[in-house]
Amino acid sequence: MGKVKVKFFSHLRYATGMKETDMEIDDGEMLIKLIERLIQKFGSNFEDRIKDKETGTLAPFLIMVGQEEISSVNGDLNHRLSNGDVVSLLDPVGGG
């Protein structure tokens, strides 16, 4: 068992109503499992902001574990988390 800090940015912060939250993890828990548990915790309003509703797949966005950047679409979502990691969820916005 361990604990990671999850930081939300942009509209994910707006959807969850918080800038960050602590999540307990199993030893060596994969990043993708943490994301699925965040979806369970925050519900459809969160899920619809990171997954395309038509395809059911993750939209492209960056996840940072510490300073390492992991792509939601072609990065290593099997990355194993460690106790004390800080996981930052950025956002899938185009345009601007």
Place this chain on the structure above:
Amino acid sequence: MWEYGGYAGKFLRLDMTNKKASTVPLTKEMARLHLGGNGFGAKILYNELKPGIDPLGPENKYVFASGPIQGTMVPTAGRSGVFTKSPLNGLFFDAYGGGSFGPEMKYAGWDAVIVEGQAESPTYVTVYDDKVEFKDASHLWGKYTFETQEIIKKDLNEPKAQIACIGPAGEKLVRFACTIWGARAAGRGGNGAVLGSKKLKALVIRGTNDVEVPNVDEFLKTVSEQYAKILANPGTGKALPSLGTPGVTTVQNQLGILGTRNWQTEVFEGTEKISGTAMRERLVVKDKGCMACPIYCTKLVHVKSGPYAGTIDEGPEYETIFAFGSNCGVDSLEMIAKADRLSDDIGVDTISAGAVISFAMECYEKGILSKEEVDGLDLKFGNQEALIQMMHKFGTREGVGDLLAEGAARAAKKIGKGSEKYAITIKDIENAGHSPRGMKGYCLGMATSTRGGSHQDGRPTGERVGKFDRKILDGKPEYAMGTQRTTTLQDSMCVCRMTEGIYGLTEVTNDHLNMINVVTGMNLKLPELVDITDRIWNVERSFNCREGARREHDVQAIRFMTEPIPDGPSKGMYSPKDELEMLKDKYYELRGWDKTTGIPTKDTLKRLSLNKQAEDLYK
């Protein structure tokens, strides 16, 4: 219906010198080879402008143009473009705005309006379908843009008219003046100064025609599918409706690529105070969408307290938050909203205005500009009141406003003392709010783009969302060319950048193709559509090469090529010139451009049916 669906089938030519209007028929060949919007603007200006002319002289022209989809229900079809030779750099420049001006132009029966010559006195022009009138605008000269629109609507009793106009900055030939319609801006490149030079205060349009498509049922089916995709996508269905583009601010900072204090660093300690979430909580009173758009990314704000209380503003967008916020060291959303509103009122581009001020702030802090030289202002980073006073000076050209109204690159040449390296410009266009140092593909795309410091050709999105690794060089020539193809196509269709994640970030897709075919009935194939984008891009490139632009002009701002980002998550990243040159070799090869000169090869031009360009560039 005209030969193809979607088009009105003709252009309107306005001769400001002689106050005469005439009709230019649109040809099938023009529509099929150049599509619309960006394609029309580039083709018209290439054919009709002589090289070397003064952008602010009577020989320059200014083109309003739409694409085939304007006036239909295709998502984001409210957008349209303006095209001219830029007074900032003397090169081709295109700028776009949302709202409803483009559709109204189509309803009036025009795919484009070409403005040429120069009037002797302030003039505005009304276009009601085929009826065109030149009117005296003496009473409007000097008025802010919103007031101008209100007066015209009241005078003409036309509350639904669409009005494109300039403010005092355009009249005073500020080189980064813009065109405003409604509360939307065709912001960049100084197009407002070109209208000012022609003494055209406003173009008023009202139309009653239909826009026809070949098969309504098929059209509705395709459009419905696109609407569903937009609403299902987290970016366009959730993020942009919630926070608009300001949502990106914290993301940029988290990645260490948020331009701060004239790009001296790319991490801003005040980001949380100017974030999209903060704006939503403190200032937003209403969400708004452009015509035919379900995204509703525009945020209307109202400042209720403090020194800027009473400010009502449509926006600010992310670019404006960067330009007046982090890049000027300001952490007040209220002041940013005030500066944004002032920009629209006086009619200047927010990105360039902010960049010029941040340039002056750095010069002031480094002792290059004295307090006397900036009219007694304490022009330090973060000084909100000094920033607002500078904005007013753009509208009047008083004092230091006259120097800075020339843009950062020209101002630096006049100031000297090594200030050139603090002018953060690419091809003399002030850099937008995305980091060439922190995104390798975007860096190359910008350097090689027609518009230089605009973020609308080299695109940051693919790298910022992690679809492409922003830190590596592999594949970046392909990325740069791919993003330029999609932006050229979006700008020729005149759809909004917000859809880039839906229709295609780095390649021309069947989504683009299907929308064009279902509106026009052209039955284009995908390779033909790719060729159209390459043709348009090469017309722009040929325009610039004819003006003398060469490979050596495809570079980044001095700071981005010589100073690594000093701190934060992207610490150490920059774009050394030899790295950029290596990427350019591969990019030119992909483009079919001469590696030594950067000019499109004769074979490339002929393959794209650009025989005139081949003759001009290889005399």
